[in-house]
Amino acid sequence: MQSVCSVGNLRFLRPKHLISKHIISPEYSVYSKARTVLTQKSTCLVPTSSTPHRLAQSVVGAISNFPISNSVEQSVSHGNNHHHSDEMNNFHFKNLLPKSFHGSMEDFFSVSALLFASSAVVGLGVGTLLSKFNLPYIWSHKADPTSKRHGGEIVVDVLKKHNVKQIFTLSGGHISPILVSAEKEGLRVVDTRHEVTAVYAADAVARMSGSVGVAVVTAGPGLTNTITAVKNAQMAESPVLLMGGAAASILQGRGALQDIDQLALFKPLCKFTASVRSVRDIAPTLRKALKIAQSGTPGPVFVEFPIDVLYPYPMVAREIAPPGPPPKNMQQRVVQWYMQYYLNNLYAGAWDQRDHSPLPLDIPIAPNSTVEQCAAILRTARRPVIVVGSQNWSKLGRKSGIQMRQKRGDCLKEADVIVLAGSVCDFRLSYGRSLNKKAKIIAVNRNKEQLYKNSDMFWKPAIKALHISIFLAEVPPEQHLNPLKVFTELEEILPDDAVLVADGGDFVATASYILRPRGPLMWLDPGAFGTLGVGGGFAIGAKLCRPDAQVWIIYGDGACGYSLAELDTYARHKLPLIALVGNDAGWTQIAREQVPMFGSSVACDLAYTDYHKVAEGFGARGLFMGRGDSIADTFRKAQELHDQHAPVLINALIGKSKFREGSLSV
Missing domain, CATH: 3.40.50.970 (Thiamin diphosphate (ThDP)-binding fold, Pyr/PP domains)
Structure with a gap:
């Protein structure tokens, strides 16, 4: 009988001996090649197998029976003759080799090395699958199928740690756990008659309190109703957190009720968008969103909560994996396994202790040298004018004598120093043309884009002042x-x-x-x-x-x-x-x-x-x-x-x- 072919000889075998019609991956192709050779030459070593996993088990089982010692290595290295002696029968791997085996031990171990390398490839693939499906974490952080706790509790605890006092909403089944928990924990829940009003209210709170305003609305049309308010908050640079419900993660894209690509809608409007995919991710995602809303240039952020992330395990299990008769075939068993895996991953580590406190904010601060330079300009100015944003023009109070509104155009024409404190050279200042072109301009803004908007315009006074009578x-x-x-x-x-x-x-x-x-x-x-x-x-x-x-x-x-x-x-x-x-x-x-x-x-x-x-x-x-x-x-x-x-x-x-x-x- 022919000896076992070495690795280098595999390429000389006929294609029909190498290619299996069941090949599903490159790794499987390697095993098919090895199996073809070994089943022809040494059928007792690798039994016929229909899947890579069973093949891997056979390979590992066979290799584990080989003794790793010098005597064996010497016997293998010198076993080049084609005759068996009585001493050969004394080796304890003799039962693994057929009596008709006449190949060299070098060739045999070359194929063994191939099998070992192939098993390593499969091991790598299995490791990748374990990582992709997060199985190690699920195994080490068991979900509690009897717990009545839900994701809404975590949402509210994070909000409380961030000093949120009230949330604005229009009710919907997707978001009920958040609203119920908020009421239970003492947060004021103000339900409006339109979702857009809820976001406007959150915007006002953000402007007046200096903290994040929070609105939560239901999925689909509930969220689309808020788009104008979110865009308004973006342009007004208001830190607003919008939380929205969504269809269950496993049902998204399958025609579930009110299921649309919500993140795509809000990405152009928000500084940050995210969809929470497990209960353990609620707190980290919210903390990050709240930080981003207030850091840099303030603005709105959006966090999506699929309904299964917010509801308790037993309720979700009844909907996703309802009890029934045992599966009758492989397909049903695979589906049952995957649904159970999905539930376990959803709730694994859900109630572990996590930090819910605010993350440090990143707020740009002008260097002292720049501040001193601006102060020096103001000290020498003869006709300085400060132009403030629409939300700040009342900071001097009602009775201040230096406020000028009706004569603003005249003031800007005559000023030698103009401070744009939060104001932008947009349509409200005629894109910069209403400013004295000879004046020194000091622009103060956390938004770099707004800071330089229309700075290249020829600042020539062009608007006739409106005289009020x-x-x-x-x-x-x-x-x-x-x-x-x-x-x-x-x-x-x-x-x-x-x-x-x-x-x-x-x-x-x-x-x-x-x-x-x-x-x-x-x-x-x-x-x-x-x-x-x-x-x-x-x-x-x-x-x-x-x-x-x-x-x-x-x-x-x-x-x-x-x-x-x-x-x-x-x-x-x-x-x-x-x-x-x-x-x-x-x-x-x-x-x-x-x-x-x-x-x-x-x-x-x-x-x-x-x-x-x-x-x-x-x-x-x-x-x-x-x-x-x-x-x-x-x-x-x-x-x-x-x-x-x-x-x-x-x-x-x-x-x-x-x-x-x-x-x-x-």
Whole structure:
């Protein structure tokens, strides 16, 4: 009989002896080659096997029976003859070799080396599979199939460690464990009438508290409803954490209810997006998200929680691997094994002790040399002007004599030093053209991109300053209240702790010329995105941050339609707020340009709706104010109702003033 071929001789065998129709990987091909040779030459050494795993077991079993000693090595190295002696039968590996075996021991061990190397390759593959399926961790961290604890508990504990006081939501089955745990642990849960309002409220909390605002909404349409608010938070640089439900990980992409690629939607809007795939990953993922939201340039982050990560083991097991009869075939056994593996991996190490405290933040700080250089420039300036962002312009307080709004254009023309403190050279500063081209510019911004925006423009004053004439407030429109008169009287009765939330176009722009914020963080508007609909959510967040303050929403009648239903939220959660609706029955800011240019007010006309009656339907108090009514008395009545812990809406019918003619809306 032929001797066993060496490794080098394998390539001379016929292809049909080398290639098995069952080959599924390169590693298996190696075993098929070895098996072909060995089953032909030494069938007792390697039994026929249909899988690499059984083949590996046979190889390892055979090799383990060989003695590793000098005597054997010597016998092998000198056993080159083709005749067996009685001494050969005394070796204890004799039973492994057929009596007809006449090959050289060198060739035999060459094939053995091949088999050993092949088994090492399979071992490497098995190790890779173990790592891929996380089996060592699962084996060492057993899941508790009887535990009633759930992922929502971990979420809430992390939020508490980060000093979160409230979360905003609209309920959904995907996120129930978070909401229930939050209530149990003392976090205030404010459920709104629209998901976008929940994110706006979180945005307001982030701006007013300096910490992260948190919103949690359900999967699919619940999340898509928040996109405008998330984009607004991104442009306003507000640190907001949005948590969203999702279909079970194992069902994603299979047509589950409300299953879409949510991460793809939020990646362009958020600094960080992640989907949690096991209970043990909840805390590390949330800590990282909360850090990123506040580090560098603040902004929104999004964390997705598949439903099976949040619910207890027994509930998930009943849905994913319900009890049933034993599997009858290999396919059913494989499916059962995988489902059990999936559950074990989901909950392995779920309740191990982990750090939930905040991670250190990375906040850029200007070097001292730069600060000193800026200070030196300011010390020698004769006409310095500080331009602050929309959320900071009230930091000097209501009574400061150096605030300039109506004459801002003139100031920027004459300034020799201009400090852009959080302001950007975008449309609000005519892309930089309104700044004195000879002035020294100091820009302060955590966002490097915003810091240099339009810095290459030729800064030539190009905007004509708008001169306001307060006496117009004394000129009544023909039928309804003059908006200037409304705001001059409101300015007189607002208390020093009043917080103003701006949500509108023409009416709000008029208010910005007359109402003076009482102090820092007491004026909230959408910011650079110019979003309508922020009022309802911003007011909720502001009231929770300043519970003793009067919070006023300055609503345009068009804008109030976005969040009017939140009056129900105010009533249910006992949040006393005052909403002033400037009702001129139209989208006036748009009509002011559209009608002269195109001769039509199409899509710009509304009605003089009884918004005060709508408010009463939602459980709030409604007041009407028209021509002939005392403006001051109506405002005082609203304040009295506010002090009685009632939300109030004032429906003020105003005329279409010409005060803002020439202003732009695009």
